Amino acid sequence: MHVVIVAEFAAASGGAEKVAVESARALAEAGAEVTYIQAVAGPADPLLAHPRLRRIGLDLPDVWSLPALRGALGGIWNGEAAARLASVLDALPQPPDCLHLHQFTRALSPAVLPVLLGRAVPLVLTLHDYALACPNGVYYRFDRAEPCALRPMSGACLAAACDPKSRLHKAVRLGRAAALRIAVGRARLEVVHVCDGSLKRMDAIAGGYRLRHHRIDNPVRVARQAPAEPARGDAAVYVGRLTVEKGADLVAEAARRAGLPALFVGAGPLEARLRAQGAEVLGWTSPAELETILRSRARVVCAPSRWDETGPLTVYEALAQGIPVVASRRSGAAEKVRDGVGGYVVEPEVDALAGALSALKDDGTTARFGRAAYDAYWRAPLTLSAHARALLALYGRLVDEHNMRQCETELSTPASIVAP
Incomplete structure (x- = not known):
């Protein structure tokens, strides 16, 4: 064909x-x-x-x-x-x-x-x-x-x-x-x-x-390997365009309230504002660099879209690595997140997001959620x-x-x- x-x-x-x-x-x-x-x-x-x-x-x-x-x-x-x-x-x-x-x-x-x-x-x-x-x-x-x-x-x-x-x-x-x-x-x-x-x-x-x-x-182009160890991660990670409709600002404030560092991989109009709030902004990276960041730094990946987003791919990539996800109910990718098992599905609001991030400060919860996310993803992987x-x-x-x-x-x- x-x-x-x-x-x-x-x-x-x-x-x-x-x-x-x-x-x-x-x-x-x-x-x-x-x-x-x-x-x-x-x-x-x-x-x-x-x-x-x-x-x-x-x-x-x-x-x-x-x-x-x-x-x-x-x-x-x-x-x-x-x-x-x-x-x-x-x-x-x-x-x-x-x-x-x-x-x-x-x-x-x-x-x-x-x-x-x-x-x-x-x-x-x-x-x-x-x-x-x-x-x-x-x-x-x-x-x-x-x-x-x-x-x-x-x-x-x-x-x-x-x-x-x-x-x-x-x-x-x-x-x-x-x-x-x-x-x-x-x-x-x-x-x-x-x-x-x-x-x-x-x-x-x-x-x-x-x-x-x-x-x-x-x-999702992610090779299967041993799951990450998110309980060793230190940051709430956001990957994507830094815009209001994608909820980048929600991650910065919710992470501050939860007492976690906020790490952003991407670029966009909110970049200066996020830096001023004390967040770490790395800009765009290669797929290999992003995988390294997720496996070494991510305690949780956040996708708090305010709009009814059809993706994002980052959620799938995080689940495939065995990293818990906190996703907006408005995100299509939230359909793959088992709420309360491999992550949390929340309203795109600071209080809800901060509550989920606070729960994932517990090492046992984070490790358990990460493993559950990994097992669920690889039972029906979204491979090429x-x-x-x-x-x-x-x-x-x-x-x-x-x-x-x-x-x-x-x-x-x-x-x-x-x-x-």
């Missing part, structure tokens, strides 16, 4: 890109031929170096790096992206059996949807957030610091000052959302959800689309091979359905009658 993966980046600058890259590698390792189309010019993860994996760049700019007007127009509809993608697909030496789109909001824009939907092969779209339905992508009221309850693109949604930047940015995102609906039209989209919460939520808010839902966990098998099974079903429809169409079409 030849699978074409379309993503905006080829290096892991966030969870969606990491999943796209690791998914491509997993498919290649499973025997598929993979073409990885990278929209934005930039570096490529070494994982994309594989004999059955070809990488092609569209050399597009990230719209956020462009002058305001040009970036806004490109974010709504990037005709150049559509043209370059179509040209690359036309020039492939082997036609694809299936197309898989991971992101489109930074360079590709909704303009690529007609190109992909117009190919005579199935198209799959992984939903790493809620950008298919929600203009700001995360179904979150940044003006109120709470999840949104409005129907996307309703009058109330249009009027809400919910954007993290400004009303002008909201207007651009509304334009993109409208363009997306036009681009998709009445086509049925095959969408992959990475958690149960995403599936339920999108089913409720994605009015105007014809969706068929599929559920496949994100892959399992992820690839699930994807290939989905692709196979969709290809079979597509071929069946083609046969039915041919059989129902009257044969041409040629006069003697």
Whole structure:
């Protein structure tokens, strides 16, 4: 099978890109031929170096790096992206059996949807957030610091000052959302959800689309080894973008109240504020460095998202290492945390988070939770091979359905009658 993966980046600058890259590698390792189309010019993860994996760049700019007007127009509809993608697909030496789109909001824009939907092969779209339905992508009221309850693109949604930047940015995102609906039209989209919460939520808010839902966990590239010893760790660790909606500020204050050091791996707008609060901020690290940090420093990993996050991958990676997790009820990854056994599932509030961290100051509790987390994870691990098998099974079903429809169409079409 030849699978074409379309993503905006080829290096892991966030969870969606990491999943796209690791998914491509997993498919290649499973025997598929993979073409990885990278929209934005930039570096490529070494994982994309594989004999059955070809990488092609569209050399597009990230719209956020462009002058305001040009970036806004490109974010709504990037005709150049559509043209370059179509040209690359036309020039492939082997036609694809299936197309898989991971992101489109930074360079590709909704303009690529007609190109992909117009190919005579199935198209799959992984939903790493809620950008298919929600203009700001995360179904979150940044003006109120709470999840949104409005129907996307309703009058109330249009009027809400919910954007993290400004009303002008909201207007651009509304334009993109409208363009997306036009681009998709009445086509049925095959969408992959990475958690149960995403599936339920999108089913409720994605009015105007014809969706068929599929559920496949994100892959986790963690080799099984002896569990970590979190009771020897000293810090409450947070990994990811340092933003309010992801709850980074909650970790700093809750750790202070619990009497634990707070250690942040990542970067973002809250960095200076966290440092001023006395937290240790390391910035982004390599996967190998992160594993060392988790196994040597982490007493607990925190994921206190205020928004209804579909991930994050860090939760799975911590559980695989045998490190307790304190996760927000709004995080999709909390579905993998056994509350009161391998960690705690709490409301994204300082008091609740501080209470959980205080309980994990006890060495016996921490050691017991860590071992329980490790055992539970490895009973049904989210390995790359399992992820690839699930994807290939989905692709196979969709290809079979597509071929069946083609046969039915041919059989129902009257044969041409040629006069003697």
